[in-house]
Each structure stands twice: as structure tokens, then as C-alpha cells.
Amino acid sequence: MSSYILAIDQGTTSSRAILFDREGQVTAVAQQEFTQHYPYDGWIEHDPEDIWDTVVATCQEVVKKAAIQPAQIAGVGITNQRETTIVWDKRTGKPVYNAIVWQDRRTSSLCEQLRDGGHTERVQAKTGLLIDPYFSATKLAWVLDNVEGTRARAEKGELLFGTVDSFLIWRLTGGHHHVTDATNASRTALFNIHEQCWDDELLDLFDIPASLLPEVKDSSDDFGTMDARWLGVELPIAGVAGDQQAALVGQACFQPGMGKSTYGTGCFMIVNTGDTPSLSRNRLLTTIGYRLNGKPTYAMEGSIFVAGATVQWLRDGLNLFADAAETEALARKTRRGHSVYLVPAFTGLGAPHWDPKARGAIFGLTRDTGIAEIVAAGLQAVCYQTRDLQHCMNDDMEAPPGNLRVDGGMVKNNWVMQFLADMLNVQVDRPTILETTALGAAYLAGLRLGWYQTLDEIEQLWRCERSFIPSMEEANREQLYQGWLDAVSRVRSTD
Numbered sequence: 001m002s003s004y005i006l007a008i009d010q011g012t013t014s015s016r017a018i019l020f021d022r023e024g025q026v027t028a029v030a031q032q033e034f035t036q037h038y039p040y041d042g043w044i045e046h047d048p049e050d051i052w053d054t055v056v057a058t059c060q061e062v063v064k065k066a067a068i069q070p071a072q073i074a075g076v077g078i079t080n081q082r083e084t085t086i087v088w089d090k091r092t093g094k095p096v097y098n099a100i101v102w103q104d105r106r107t108s109s110l111c112e113q114l115r116d117g118g119h120t121e122r123v124q125a126k127t128g129l130l131i132d133p134y135f136s137a138t139k140l141a142w143v144l145d146n147v148e149g150t151r152a153r154a155e156k157g158e159l160l161f162g163t164v165d166s167f168l169i170w171r172l173t174g175g176h177h178h179v180t181d182a183t184n185a186s187r188t189a190l191f192n193i194h195e196q197c198w199d200d201e202l203l204d205l206f207d208i209p210a211s212l213l214p215e216v217k218d219s220s221d222d223f224g225t226m227d228a229r230w231l232g233v234e235l236p237i238a239g240v241a242g243d244q245q246a247a248l249v250g251q252a253c254f255q256p257g258m259g260k261s262t263y264g265t266g267c268f269m270i271v272n273t274g275d276t277p278s279l280s281r282n283r284l285l286t287t288i289g290y291r292l293n294g295k296p297t298y299a300m301e302g303s304i305f306v307a308g309a310t311v312q313w314l315r316d317g318l319n320l321f322a323d324a325a326e327t328e329a330l331a332r333k334t335r336r337g338h339s340v341y342l343v344p345a346f347t348g349l350g351a352p353h354w355d356p357k358a359r360g361a362i363f364g365l366t367r368d369t370g371i372a373e374i375v376a377a378g379l380q381a382v383c384y385q386t387r388d389l390q391h392c393m394n395d396d397m398e399a400p401p402g403n404l405r406v407d408g409g410m411v412k413n414n415w416v417m418q419f420l421a422d423m424l425n426v427q428v429d430r431p432t433i434l435e436t437t438a439l440g441a442a443y444l445a446g447l448r449l450g451w452y453q454t455l456d457e458i459e460q461l462w463r464c465e466r467s468f469i470p471s472m473e474e475a476n477r478e479q480l481y482q483g484w485l486d487a488v489s490r491v492r493s494t495d
Contacts, residue, residue, distance in 0.1 A: 002071075002072055002073060002074035002075075003021060003022070003068075003072050003074075004019045004020065004021060004027060004066070004068065004072055004073050004074065005019070005020050005073065005074055005075055005076070005077060005442040005445050005446055005449070005451070006018075006019055006059065006062070006063075006073050006075070006076045006077070006235070007019075007020060007076075007077045007078075007079065007438035007439070007441045007442040007445075008055055008058075008059065008076065008077070008078045008079070008168065008438075008441070009079050009080075009243070009435075009437055009438040009441070010051060010055055010078070010079070010080045010081060010164050010165075010168060011080075011081055011243065011264065011265065011437075012081045012084075012101065012102070012103070012264070012265040012266075013033055013034070013036065013265055013309075013312070014031050014032060014033040014034065014054070015031070015032055015034065015051065015054035015055045015058050016029060016030065016031040016032075016058055016438065017029070017030045017031075017055070017058035017059045017061070017062040018030075018062065018435055018438045018439075018442075019062055019063075019066050019068070019073070020438070020439060020442040022446075022451055023461060024433060024439055024442070024443070024458075024461045025433070026433065026435055027066050027068075028062050028065040028066035029062065029065075029435070030057075030058040030059075030061035030062035030065060031058060032054040032057055032058055033054075034046065034047075034050040034051065034053075034054050035047065035050060036101075037098060040106075042104070042105035042106060042108070042347060042348075042356075043104055043105070043106050044100075044101040044103045044104045044347065045098035045099060045100060045101060045104070046084070046098060046099040046101055047098055047099070048086050048088070048095040048098065048099050048167060049095070051099065051164060051167070051168075052167075052168070052171055055168060056230055059230060059231060060230070060231065063231060070231040070232050070233045070235075071233050073231075073233070073235055074235075074236075074445075074446075074449050074451070075235055075236040075237065075238040075239075075445050075448070075449045076172075076226055076235050076236065076237045076238065076239075076445060077237075077238065077239035077240070077438075077440075077441030077442045077443075077444055077445035077446075078165050078168060078169065078223075078237065078239070078240045078441055079165075079240070079241055079242065079243050079246035079437050079438060079440060079441040080163065080164040080165040080168070080184070080240075080242060080243060081101070081102060081164055081243060082102060082163060082183075082184060082187045082242035082243060082244065083102035083134055083135055083136050083139070083163065083187050083188070084099050084100065084101050084102050084136075084163060084164050085099065085100045085136045085139035085140050085143065085161070085163065086099045086161070086162055086163070086164065086166075086167045087140065087143050087144075087147075087150065087154075087159055087160070087161050087212070088159065088160055088162075088167065088170070089158065089159060089160075090157070090158055090159060090160050091158070093170060093171060093175055095167075096143070096147055096150055096153075096159065097143050097147045097150075099164070099167075100139040100142070100143065102134060103134075103265075103266075103305055103306075103347045104133065104139065104347075105133045105347055105348055105356045106133065106139075106142060107133040107138035107139060107141070107142050108133050108348075108356040108357065110133075110138050110141065110142070111131050111132055111133055111138055111356070114131045114138075114205070115131050119131060119205060122201075122205075123189060123202065123205075124279065124286075125279075126192045126193070126194070126199055126201070126202060127186070127189050127190075127191060127192065127193060127199075127202070128186070128193050128277055128279065128285055128286025128287055128298075129187070129189050129285055129286075129287075130283060130285070130354055131189070132354055132356065133348075133356055134303065134305075134350070135187060135188060135189040136161075136163060136187065136188035136189065136190070137188055137189035137190050137202070137206040137208065138189075138206065140161055140188075140206070140208055140212070141206050141207060141208065144207070144208070154209045154211070154212055155209050155211075157209075157211045159212060160178055160212055160214070161208075161212040161213060161214075162178070162180060162214050163180060163184045163187070163188070163242075165180055165181065165184050165240050165242075166178065166179065166180045166184070166214045169223055169224060169237060169240070172224075172226045172227060172230065172237065173223075173224040173225060173226065173227060173237070174227045174229075176224055176225075177223060177224030178214045178215065179214050179215045179216075179217055179223050179224065179240075180214040180215070180216055180217070180240070181216065181217050181218065181219045181221070181223075181240040181241055181242075181291070182196065182216055182217070182218065182219060182288045182290075182291035182296060183219055183240075183241045183242045183245040183246075183287070183288050183289070183290060183291070184240070184241070184242045185198075185214075185216045185288075186287050186288040187242060187287065189202065189206070190202050190203060190206065190208060190213070191216070193277060193286065193287070193288055193296070193298070194277065196216070196291075196294075196296065197216070198210065198213050198216070217240070218291045218292055218293065218294060219239065219240060219241045219245070219249075219290045219291050219292060219444050220238065220239050220290075220292055220444040220445070220447040220448040221238070221239075221240075221448060222236070222237075222238065222448070223237035223238065223239075223240055224236075224237055225237065236448075236449070237445075238444070238445035238446075238448035238449050239441050239442070239443070239444025239445030239446070239447070239448060240441070240444070241290060241440060241441060241444055243262070243264070243437045244262055244268040244270055244301065244437075245270070245287070245288070245289055245290055245299070245440070246436075246437045246438070246439075246440030246441045246444070247260055247262045247268075247270075247407055247408075247436045247437045247440055248260055248270050248272065248289050248290065248299060248440065249289075249290055249439075249440035249441075249443050249444060249458075250407070250433075250435075250436030250437060250438070250439035250440030250441075250443065251405045251407060251431065251436050251440075251462065252455075252458055252459040252461070252462040253270075253271075253272050253289075253405065254272065254297075254455045254458075254459055255272060256272050256273055256274035257271065257272065257397075258271070258272050258405075259271035259272070259393075259404055259405070260404065260405040260406065260407065260436075261386055261389075261404055261405075261406050261407075262406075262407050262408045262436070262437065263307050263308060263382060263406065263407070263408035263409065263410035263411055263416075264307065264308050264408040264409060264410075264437075265306075265307065265308050265309045265312075266303065266304050266305050266306060266307050266308075266309065266350070267303075267304035267307035267382055267385060267386060267408075268301060268302070268303055268304070269301065269302045269304075269386060269389045269390070269393070269404075270287075270289065270299045270300070270301045271299060271300050271301075271393060271397065272289055272297065272298075272299055273286075273289075273298045273299055273300050273397075274297065274298065275295075275296075275297065275298070276298065277298040278298070278300060278396070278397070280300060280392065280396045281395065281396055282352050282391075282392035282393075282395055282396055283351060283352045283353075283354055283392070284300055284301060284302050284351055284352065284389070284392050284393065284396060285300070285301045285302070285303065285351070286298060286299075286300060286301075287299050287300075287301050290444070292447070292455075300393060300396060300397070301351075302350075302351040302352065302388075302389030302392060302393065303350045303351050304350050304351065304382075304385045304386070304389070305346075305347050305348065305349070305350045306344040306345070306346055306347065306360075307382045307385070307408075307410060308324075308408065308409055308410050309344070309346070310342070310344040310378045310379075310381060310382065311324050311327060311378060311379070311410070312324075313344070313346070313378075314327075314374070314375055314378050318374075320371045320374065320375055321371075321375065324409070325412075327375050327378075327379060327413060328413045328414065328415045328416070330371065330372045330375045330376065331372065331375060331376040331379055331413075331415045331416070332415055333372040334372050334373050334376040336419075336472075336476070336480075337476070337479075337480070338364075338369075338373050338376065338377075339364035339366060339369075339483075340362065340363070340364045340365060340369055340373045340374060340376070340377040341362070341363045341364055341377055341380075341381070341384075341483055341484055341486075341487035342360070342361075342362050342363075342374065342377040342378045342380075342381050343360055343361050343362075343363070343381065343487050343488055343490075343491045344360050344378065344381050345358040345359050345360045345361075345491050346359070346360045349488070349491075349492070351388070351389060351392070352388060352389070352392045353488070353492065355492055355493055357493035358491045358492050358493055359491060360491065361487070361490065361491050362374065362377065363487045363490065364483075364487075379410075379413065379415070379416045379419070380419060380423075380480075380484075381484075382410065382416065382420075383416065383419050383420045383423045383424075384423065384480075384481065384484040386420060386423070386424065387423045387424055387481055387484075390424050390426075402426065402427075403426050403427040403428070403429055403467075404424065404426055404427070404428050404429065405429050405430075405431065406420070406428055406429065406430055407430075407431065407434050407435075407436040407437070408434070408437075409434075411430050411434060412434070414466075414468075417430060417466075417468045418468050418471075420468070421468040421469060421470045421471075422470050422471060422472035422477060423472075423477060423480070423481065424470070425470045425472075425474075425477065426470065427467055427468065427469055427470070428467065428468040429464045429466075429467050429468075430464070430465050430466050430467070430468070431462060431463060431464060431465055432463040432464070432465040433463070443458050446458075
């Protein structure tokens with residue numbers, strides 16, 4: 001009997017392959033980072049071949065590390081950085097341009113034109129999204145209009161578009177399957193989340209040929225067969241979801257009102273809203289949490305562009321420490337009420353501001369400010385930004401989450417998690433398995449493969465490792481947060 005599911009977790013800064021057993025326990029992990037490309041201010045790209053090479057290498061490495069036979073793997077689940085846009089040749093599979101990363105802001109002017117043209121309400125009503133460079137539609141339009149010959153080739157049906165999941169599936173299946181799942185489709189600004197289909201009116205608005213688009217499937221579905229050339233055996237690809245929705249599944253947030261916040265490169269807070277999409281009054285996003293048996297479950301999401309990337313910048317850009325693990329000890333050296341605020345608007349501000357022209361800054365420096373205070377301010381910024389999202393969700397929802405499940409690399413830091421609980425004034429629950437994004441992809445594959453019959457079975461597997469209980473006085477909490485709001489107001493663009 002097959003004993004493992006292979007989860008491919010293709011992220012913004014690295015690719016990982018993780019083997020899970022039937023209880024959702026991690027058997028082995030392999031990870032490889034790859035190069036980030038910054039051609040101009042606000043532009044962020046990946047070489048799709050780097051993405052591909054690291055995915056194949058980590059899949060092969062994790063099998064070796066686990067010392068298992070590939071035949072012991074039941075199937076494959078895929079989760080991926082969302083919105084990142086790749087266009088490739090239908091015949092050769094070669095990309096026509098680098099992957100334009102979700103953080104990329106090059107289409108800010110186009111988005112401004114579309115907003116000025118009065119299209120915001122129409123796009124939000126159909127997709128649940130705002131008009132912003134974050135989403136795939138304007139990135140795809142940019143490739144078609146700025147890479148020589150690309151639009152003509154697209155209109156001839158020679159090219160394909162996909163988010164990273166589609167590109168990987170195309171390659172893994174030897175070019176036999178051009179598919180995506182509903183969660184990834186819902187992040188393109190081309191997919192009607194009510195009708196569950198690509199929207200002709202939106203394709204016309206963004207000037208996108210329909211022939212480029214993948215078939216949209218359920219999150220637990222038949223996505224084709226991984227070719228034997230990669231691991232020596234053919235394996236069914238049975239589960240796919242964008243990384244944040246996969247984490248929603250991995251955290252077993254299956255009941256309306258349950259929410260999770262993931263702290264990876266960015267920070268993404270998602271709350272399950274059930275069968276009915278609910279539009280935000282506060283510029284949050286309505287999205288598909290997952291789709292099973294043709295039935296979508298919706299969610300409300302707040303997206304913060306920079307979270308763990310702040311720690312990476314403090315480490316690699318400023319050389320303030322050698323390893324992210326050092327940040328907790330540094331932060332503990334500071335007073336909670338220190339005056340320093342770091343606003344990490346390196347690629348603009350996400351929800352609820354959606355200001356692509358904002359830029360980062362550090363405020364409140366004094367003569368006694370040192371490395372510890374700047375590091376603490378960077379960590380606290382993640383918590384303050386989550387408070388921004390919480391405020392909006394509390395206003396949008398009749399029953400906002402009473403506690404918050406967290407995951408991602410940053411949640412290992414106990415100091416950050418306690419400050420998060422204090423700033424939100426809610427209980428923060430950290431699970432025993434922190435690899436919840438990959439775990440969600442594995443669960444979705446397991447549903448298709450018959451490992452699990454219901455979501456209830458998966459819910460029973462969730463375990464809490466530690467809960468963080470708020471202990472900060474209200475006056476202190478509000479004073480700190482007001483200082484954050486003042487700092488944010490100073491980096492906002494004026495136009």
C-alpha cells in the first residue's frame with residue numbers, strides 16, 4: 001500500500017518538496033532557494049527555468065532523504081505562489097519571458113487607467129478582487145504588449161498562460177495537461193467567481209485571448225499524471241491550490257468564521273465565509289477558499305506584501321544578523337514601548353491601503369537606537385499590519401474569528417507570536433505541523449486518492465502545539481498601534 005503523498009510547495013523565494021504520511025506528519029523535506037531578479041524599481045521576476053529546476057531537484061532529493069521507493073508514493077499535491085504570471089510556447093514549453101512575480105508593480109499605471117475608466121466595481125463584482133498590479137491580468141497584458149511578437153503568437157494560439165501551478169503541471173505531464181484549480185484561477189482577475197468560469201467581458205477589458213487560458217478544475221481533482229522520467233514512476237497529480245488557500249485547508253479552517261494567517265514572504269489572513277461570497281466594504285478581497293465536487297467555498301482575504309521578506313531584508317540587505325533565528329533574542333533586548341517603527345512598503349502597501357506607490361521607511365530613530373530596536377520594529381510591523389486586516393474583517397463580518405490559527409516560517413518566533421496576540425487581543429494558536437501550506441496540498445490530493453473521505457477526517461488531524469494569550473493592557477496596545485498608523489500615513493503616496 002502506498003504510504004506517502006508528495007507535496008510540491010513552490011514559493012516566492014524557494015521550492016520545497018515534502019513527504020507526508022496518512023496522519024499528516026512530515027516524513028522528509030527538501031528545499032532549494034533560487035535567484036530573485038529586480039530589473040527596475042518595483043519590478044520582481046523569476047527565471048521559470050530556476051523554478052522548474054528546483055522543483056525537480058527537491059522532488060528527487062526528498063525521496064532520497066526519506067530512503068523510500070518512489071512506488072511508495074500515492075500521488076502528488078501542488079501548492080504555489082499565486083498571481084505570478086508565466087507565458088510559454090505551446091509546442092516547446094519554453095517561456096517567452098521571465099515569470100512576473102506577484103509582488104511586481106510594473107503595471108501600476110495601467111491599473112490606474114482602468115480605475116480612472118470606471119472599471120473597479122465591475123471587476124470586483126465579478127472577481128472579488130480590486131484592480132491592482134498584484135493580480136495576474138495586467139501582468140499578462142504587459143507580457144503580450146511588451147515582449148516582441150508575443151501578442152501575435154498568442155492570437156494564433158501558439159502560446160499558453162498560467163500561474164506557477166499550471167506551468168509545473170504542463171512540464172510534469174510532458175505537455176499533456178494545461179490546467180489550474182479554482183483557487184489559482186480566482187487570483188487572476190479574469191475568473192468569474194460566481195459563474196465559476198473565465199469571463200469574456202474581463203478578457204475583453206484586459207485584451208487577453210481566451211486560447212491562452214488553462215482549464216479550471218476543482219482543488220481536489222485529476223490534474224494528469226506526473227511523467228516517470230522525473231522520479232522513475234508515474235504518479236497522479238491529485239490536489240492543487242494556491243499557497244494561502246492550501247494553508248486554509250492545512251489549518252482545517254472548514255467552518256465559516258474560522259481563520260488563519262500565514263507569515264511567509266508576505267502575510268495573508270484568510271477567513272472562511274462559507275457558501276456565499278461576501279464583498280468587503282474595506283478593500284479586502286473575496287476569493288475562493290477551495291472548490292470540491294464542483295462546489296466553491298468562499299473566503300475573505302487580506303494580503304500584506306512584505307512579512308518574512310522584512311526579516312530577509314534586515315539579514316541580507318542591512319546585514320544586521322546572520323540567521324533569522326537570531327531575531328527573537330535581539331527583540332527580547334528591547335522595551336515594548338520603544339519609539340522605532342519600520343514600514344516595509346518595499347513594493348507598495350497591500351490591504352487595506354492598496355497603494356503601489358508607497359515606499360518603505362524607518363521612523364522614530366534616536367541616539368540610543370541600535371540593531372535590536374530596528375529588528376524588533378521589523379518584526380512588530382508584521383503584527384501591526386495584521387491588526388490593520390483584523391480591523392477591516394471585524395467591520396466586514398457579522399462574526400469575526402475569536403482566535404487565529406497561524407503558520408509560516410515567522411511563527412516559530414515566540415516573541416512575535418506573543419506580540420501578535422497582544423496587538424490583536426485574540427488567542428493565537430500555533431499548530432504542531434507548521435508546514436500547513438504543503439499539508440493542505442497533500443490533504444487535497446488525499447481526498448482525491450481516497451485517503452480521506454470527508455473534511456471532518458482531516459479536521460480531526462489538526463493539533464495545537466501552543467496558544468498565545470493576550471496580556472497587554474488596552475491603553476498600551478492602542479498607543480503602540482496609533483504610532484504605527486502615524487508611520488503608515490507618512491509613507492502613503494499623495495496622488
